[in-house]
Each structure stands twice: as C-alpha cells, then as structure tokens.
Amino acid sequence: MKVLIPILIGLLVVACRGLLPTPTEPAIEKAQNETPSNGDEKNSTKVKLVKELTPEEQDAVKSGISARASDRLGNWGKIMRGKAEFYSASDVSDSNINLTKKWYEVASKAWGNYGPLEFWIVGSSKAAAEELDKKYCDIRKQKDPTISLKHCLNRGHNFVSYAKEGNAGLNTRRSENERWSGFIITMSAKFPGPEEEDYKSVVLHEYFHVYQHAHIHSRKHSERESMNQKNPWWGEGGAEYMAKLLYSKQKGIRPGYLKENMKRKLRSLENLRAGESIKDIPYGKRGMIAYDLGAWFIAFLINKTSEEAYRVKFYRDLNIEGFEGSFIKNFGSSSKDFLDEFHNTFLKLNLADKMKILP
Numbered sequence: 001m002k003v004l005i006p007i008l009i010g011l012l013v014v015a016c017r018g019l020l021p022t023p024t025e026p027a028i029e030k031a032q033n034e035t036p037s038n039g040d041e042k043n044s045t046k047v048k049l050v051k052e053l054t055p056e057e058q059d060a061v062k063s064g065i066s067a068r069a070s071d072r073l074g075n076w077g078k079i080m081r082g083k084a085e086f087y088s089a090s091d092v093s094d095s096n097i098n099l100t101k102k103w104y105e106v107a108s109k110a111w112g113n114y115g116p117l118e119f120w121i122v123g124s125s126k127a128a129a130e131e132l133d134k135k136y137c138d139i140r141k142q143k144d145p146t147i148s149l150k151h152c153l154n155r156g157h158n159f160v161s162y163a164k165e166g167n168a169g170l171n172t173r174r175s176e177n178e179r180w181s182g183f184i185i186t187m188s189a190k191f192p193g194p195e196e197e198d199y200k201s202v203v204l205h206e207y208f209h210v211y212q213h214a215h216i217h218s219r220k221h222s223e224r225e226s227m228n229q230k231n232p233w234w235g236e237g238g239a240e241y242m243a244k245l246l247y248s249k250q251k252g253i254r255p256g257y258l259k260e261n262m263k264r265k266l267r268s269l270e271n272l273r274a275g276e277s278i279k280d281i282p283y284g285k286r287g288m289i290a291y292d293l294g295a296w297f298i299a300f301l302i303n304k305t306s307e308e309a310y311r312v313k314f315y316r317d318l319n320i321e322g323f324e325g326s327f328i329k330n331f332g333s334s335s336k337d338f339l340d341e342f343h344n345t346f347l348k349l350n351l352a353d354k355m356k357i358l359p
C-alpha cells in the first residue's frame with residue numbers, strides 16, 4: 001500500500017492535467033502559453049491525497065491502470081472512417097455549425113481523416129456555454145469513466161472562458177494514464193468569429209495540428225513534445241503555413257491571398273532580436289514571432305524540398321526516426337543547418353526575393 005499510494009497520486013495528477021483544455025491557442029493571432037495553466041492544475045491537485053477521494057474516484061484511479069492497456073492496439077495515427085463529432089452551445093446557429101463542418105471536410109479531405117476528433121462550438125452566451133460545459137463533462141465521463149466529473153467541471157479554461165475571451169483551441173488527449181485518446185477542437189464566436197474569413201483558415205490550422213499529433217504515437221509526454229518540438233516554431237509554423245496554403249487553393253479565393261498573408265507575417269521580423277533563432281522563442285508574449293516566421297520557415301523548407309517531403313514523408317518517418325532523424329532523412333540536412341541558412345541567408349533577402357519562394 002505504501003508503494004501504491006504514491007503511484008495513485010501520480011496517476012491522478014497526470015490524469016487531471018489531461019482535463020484541462022490545455023494548449024489554448026491563438027486562433028489567430030494571440031499566442032498563449034500553455035504551461036502556466038497546466039502548472040496550476042498540477043499544483044492544486046498535488047495536495048489532494050488518495051484518502052480524500054470519494055470511493056468512486058478511487059475506483060476510477062485504480063481502473064485507470066488497466067485502462068492504459070486497453071487502447072495500446074488502438075487506431076491512433078490511422079486514417080479513420082468515422083467523421084468528427086460536433087457539439088455546440090444553444091446560441092450557435094446552424095450556419096455556424098455547417099461552416100465549421102465544411103472546413104473540417106476540406107481539411108480532412110486534403111490531409112486525411114484523423115481522430116477521434118470532437119468539435120465544440122461556443123457562442124457568446126455565458127449561460128449557454130455553461131450548459132455546454134456540463135454536456136462536455138458528461139461526454140468525457142462516457143468516453144473515459146476514470147475521469148473525475150468534478151475536476152472536469154472545475155477545469156480552468158472552460159467554455160465560459162471561450163464565450164468571454166473568444167479564440168480557438170486544440171486539446172490533444174493522449175497520455176499514459178488516460179483511457180481515451182483523441183482531439184478536442186474548440187471554436188468560438190470571436191477572434192475569429194464565424195463571419196470573419198480567418199475563421200475558416202483557423203479550422204484548417206487546428207486540423208493540421210490534429211494531423212501532426214496523429215502522427216506521434218507515443219503516450220509519453222517527453223517523446224510527444226520532442227517529436228513536435230517544445231517551442232512553437234515547428235508545430236505552429238507548420239499549422240499556420242499549411243492552413244493558409246490550403247485555404248489559398250480553394251475555389252473562389254482571391255489569387256493574392258497567400259502572398260498577402262505571408263507578407264503580413266514578415267512584420268514579425270522587426271521583433272526578432274539580432275542573432276536570435278526562431279527555434280528558441282517559447283509560447284507566450286513573443287510567441288507570435290515564432291508563429292509568423294515559423295510559417296515562413298516551413299515555406300522555405302517546402303521550397304527547398306517539396307510539400308510531399310514535409311507533409312507526407314517527414315510525418316510518416318517521425319515515429320521511427322524521431323524529429324531530427326526524420327528531418328535529415330527527408331530534407332537532406334540537419335534542422336540546425338536549415339535554420340542557419342534560413343536566418344543567415346533567406347531572412348536577409350529583400351522582400352521581392354523572399355516572396356518568390358511562395359507558390
């Protein structure tokens with residue numbers, strides 16, 4: 001029992017971390033740090049001893065141990081037949097839901113249908129968002145009986161926060177201690193709202209994260225983080241560029257769309273410090289620089305290799321080779337060499353020459 005208690009506490013801490021909406025992210029252009037909220041939850045949970053748990057919670061923790069084995073043979077990373085599930089607050093219109101579905105279809109058709117995936121669409125009513133939170137926790141409990149309803153309902157960044165603050169976010173659930181692995185995308189009524197053009201490319205952006213994370217099979221946090229890189233330059237740069245690129249290729253989108261958006265991202269160059277690498281910029285206040293110039297890095301990489309090498313081959317080999325191994329195998333040099341050339345040569349070109357690498 002002496003050994004069991006620390007294990008149970010450990011499990012609970014990790015399990016509860018997973019209840020957070022986690023990497024709430026920029027939607028559009030506000031990078032947010034995912035770490036602090038995780039940290040808070042972790043600390044507040046740590047104090048709770050197993051003996052303070054209700055019998056139901058204790059059972060949940062215990063059954064979590066065997067739950068881990070249950071989807072070891074699951075379908076993570078495989079193209080799925082089942083479509084994403086859509087949930088929405090009562091003040092969200094049908095046209096808003098259909099718009100989100102439409103852009104999910106565009107993304108999954110282009111990049112493959114991965115999941116399990118849920119979309120949660122929040123409007124601007126806080127009361128409706130609160131109702132949706134209840135529904136959300138019911139669904140969480142249905143899909144993973146080991147979670148604590150109470151913790152789910154009390155989680156830090158819930159749908160009411162989305163109703164107040166707007167933004168979009170992706171919560172990737174895959175850990176050693178959770179029974180259910182999957183993706184939860186939240187869309188809201190502002191920053192961007194459904195009437196804005198950005199709403200569409202944000203759906204694509206979030207979905208590209210699904211694609212990225214579906215190609216990392218490990219349940220270990222450290223391995224997952226290393227394969228997608230801890231700082232935003234790689235994962236966010238990729239999601240941002242691929243979203244804008246795919247959007248620009250849709251029928252009826254003005255021909256200058258991609259160039260216009262990418263040109264705007266170059267404003268972040270002013271905030272890059274002398275000698276600073278985008279790779280070293282964390283999420284948080286200056287994170288946007290890494291989103292913007294990271295998108296340029298992916299454009300640069302694709303221009304030097306191919307979209308196939310980046311989107312298909314790199315991700316295909318990622319699990320086996322790891323980040324650097326797959327990078328060298330598919331792009332022909334190390335990430336350091338590519339980053340050096342990007343900073344020392346490409347970013348120093350004039351605007352017209354930079355724009356030439358875009359399709």
Ligand SMILES: [Zn+2]
Nearest residue numbers: 025209236239
């Ligand atoms: Zn993102």
